[in-house]
Amino acid sequence: MANIVKRYGIGLTTVFVALAAFWMLALVWIPYSIMIEQSFRLYLPFSELNGPRDVYTLANYASLFDSIAARNVLGINVPIPVYIFLLTVLYSCLVTVLCFAFAYPMAWLLAKRVSVGAVPLIIMLLIIPMFVSELLRTYAWYIILAFQGPLNAALGLFGIGKIRWLTGYNGVIIGMVYTYILFMFFPIYNSLTSLDTNQIEAAQDLGAKWWDVHRLVAIPHAKSGISSGCTIVFMFSVGSVLVPTMLGSPSSRWFTEVILRTMFESQDWNTASAYAFLILLVCLVFVSLVMRLFRVNLTDVAK
Amino acid sequence: MIGDNVALDRISIEFGNFQAASDVSVDIRPGEFFSFLGPSGCGKTTILRTISGFQEPTRGTVEIGGRPMKGISPNKRPTALIFQNLALFPLMPVWENIAFGLRVRGMGKTERRARAERLLDIVEMSGTGDKMVSQLSGGQRQRIAIARALAVEPKVMLLDEPLSALDLKLRQHMRAELRAIQERTGVTFIYITHDQGEALAMSDRIGVMSRGRLQQVDSPEAIYNRPVNAFVASFVGENTILDGRIAAEDGKFVRFDTTAGTFLALPGPELQEGAFSRLFVRPEHVRVGGEAASNSVSAAIAKIVFEGNLITVVGRTSHGTDLTAQFTNNSTSIRPKVGDHLNFSFDPADAQVLASEPVRTKEVA
Structure with a gap:
């Protein structure tokens, strides 16, 4: 702190600290605190606010379970909101795994195989689609994946029959992988560029096959990039509204849609807050699992 | 193993x-x-x-x-x-x-x-x-x-x-x-x-x-x-290098004409007729002092470097050629001063005339 004051003077330091404090308090902690506080109170008519029924309760959270409808999963009756919640977490994990599966080889090629001169062009080609808004890009996938759409037409040229892409969670997963893959790609690419090529060659020289090089040298080296990529992609997927709304099918429901409906159709902000808080908890659990899995600390993930 | x-x-x-x-x-x-x-x-x-x-x-x-x-x-x-x-x-x-x-x-x-x-x-x-x-x-x-x-x-x-x-x-x-x-x-x-x-x-x-x-x-x-050519001789160890040309063969030696005089030296293995060549002699093979004789040249001491175990002296002839000599530091070794005129000499068997490239360019990195 004394260092910052010495370097930037007292005035500028105050501005820095004040801005950081404003961001932390006004944009993060206060809204979240209000949301969490709301989630423990019932949705009551205005006249009953601060009345005898306005007490702290877990009823909003419990409402997740007392659904009229339930679904039988492996012999257990799971209430629909819980079922949607679990599927959202499951499919977000799948999106994360798929993003890794596509992004890692791509990052490897770009960081270690492609000639240095070609890299800026390729990275530009990767970024340019991001100039278009997420809404339009998702619309584009809606068209591409349509039953009479260009993808099926292209597959038809190879004699492959028409596939119904937008059923179940297919469209949602394809759309999310596409939308979030770069958030996986760039952290991994960054950490792989710092891997010394001599280390790869040393491993090969000592008898390592190509998968040994990845398993024992490259992936451990890139683990901070991989863990931050996984964290970002998972959080974005769990919290995504746009993609599940646009590319979802009648049989796909995302938990954010449940929150959205509770909030704007039922006007029940308290229950919606409880559900939103659950998503926050899931994200926290996921981050700590990833940190445990990759044996990295929070600073590595934040990078 | x-x-x-x-x-x-x-x-x-x-x-x-x-x-x-x-x-x-x-x-x-x-x-x-x-x-x-x-x-x-x-x-x-x-x-x-x-x-x-x-x-x-x-x-x-x-x-x-x-x-x-x-x-x-x-x-x-x-x-x-x-x-x-x-x-x-x-x-x-x-x-x-x-x-x-x-x-x-x-x-x-x-x-x-x-x-x-x-x-x-x-x-x-x-x-x-x-x-x-x-x-x-x-x-x-x-x-x-x-x-x-x-x-x-x-x-x-x-x-x-x-x-x-x-x-x-x-x-x-x-x-x-x-x-x-x-x-x-x-x-x-x-x-x-x-x-x-x-x-x-x-x-x-x-x-x-x-x-x-x-x-x-x-x-x-x-x-x-016994370096085979000028590159090996100059890359490994120090040398006094004299430019000139081979004048004649003399038994197992050759006569080598330089601006500082004519010296006897061993011909190197890669020498070819008419090719550019130089005379190489190691500093520790050059004696300083003594009478003028064959393979010797008078030079003014230009520099003396005391390295503890060794003393290196550089002599400059009247034609501007530098010769380097190196000897061990002991009670009997001579102590020349800068400006002294002394004879620098070497044994013909310790000097070699080696094939060289005309111009020493820097090695390509």
Whole structure:
């Protein structure tokens, strides 16, 4: 702190600290605190606010379970909101795994195989689609994946029959992988560029096959990039509204849609807050699992 | 454990228009400590990468232990490479670094650990197995890199200037250490260096390289005392170099005319009729003082450098030619002063006339 004051003077330091404090308090902690506080109170008519029924309760959270409808999963009756919640977490994990599966080889090629001169062009080609808004890009996938759409037409040229892409969670997963893959790609690419090529060659020289090089040298080296990529992609997927709304099918429901409906159709902000808080908890659990899995600390993930 | 021989047969390596190595042929004997010596950019690292399999030669063949190596990938060759920056794995503890080659060969953990401990003993680093590489000093890392390479029981060990990052004291210590490990294990060592002292002190034989070509392959003594051409003579050791031309043959010597006078010297092996040549004589072979005789020239002392064990004096003749002499510092050695006129002389058998390129250009990096 004394260092910052010495370097930037007292005035500028105050501005820095004040801005950081404003961001932390006004944009993060206060809204979240209000949301969490709301989630423990019932949705009551205005006249009953601060009345005898306005007490702290877990009823909003419990409402997740007392659904009229339930679904039988492996012999257990799971209430629909819980079922949607679990599927959202499951499919977000799948999106994360798929993003890794596509992004890692791509990052490897770009960081270690492609000639240095070609890299800026390729990275530009990767970024340019991001100039278009997420809404339009998702619309584009809606068209591409349509039953009479260009993808099926292209597959038809190879004699492959028409596939119904937008059923179940297919469209949602394809759309999310596409939308979030770069958030996986760039952290991994960054950490792989710092891997010394001599280390790869040393491993090969000592008898390592190509998968040994990845398993024992490259992936451990890139683990901070991989863990931050996984964290970002998972959080974005769990919290995504746009993609599940646009590319979802009648049989796909995302938990954010449940929150959205509770909030704007039922006007029940308290229950919606409880559900939103659950998503926050899931994200926290996921981050700590990833940190445990990759044996990295929070600073590595934040990078 | 005994090493394999390595036979390079007319190896040429091209990168586009750049000729990194041309026509390199050498037969490295089993269990030999062989050094490639040359300035940076002379192609010695490329040769090493060719032996280890990271680089396929454009032309020519590599044979290790009589087996042609064409198409055999680095992980299947009986070689182990020690990188210039060592390339130890920073995320693994020391013992796992050493046992890496055993791990990828599918050896179980307890056995790996035991083997790693044995290798730590060999490089005198017992008890450091659980440390991380970052906790070790430069010299210790060096030893771990050697242990890691020895773990896979290579027939040929390839070392790419592994001592260049160490300070002088440690470097001299590690020279002896490397030589001792080599003798203990019997593995063929192929060593790359630009440091002539290192090459002379450690090697059984040295191959001197320049611009992708092998200039001379010989014992350290022969390289120093009987260099075949001007490049080898000037790259290994110091010289007084006199420009001139061969006037006549005189028995086993030649008469060499220079602006400072005519000198007798041995003709070098690569001399050709009419080719440009120079006279080379080592400073320690030049005597200062004494009567004027054959092979002597009077010069004014221009510079005296006292180095403790040695004294180096530079004399300038009336024609502006510099001669360097070096002698040991003892009670009987002369103590010239700057400006003194003294005779500089040398034995004809200690001087050589060597083929040289007309203009000494800087080596291409």
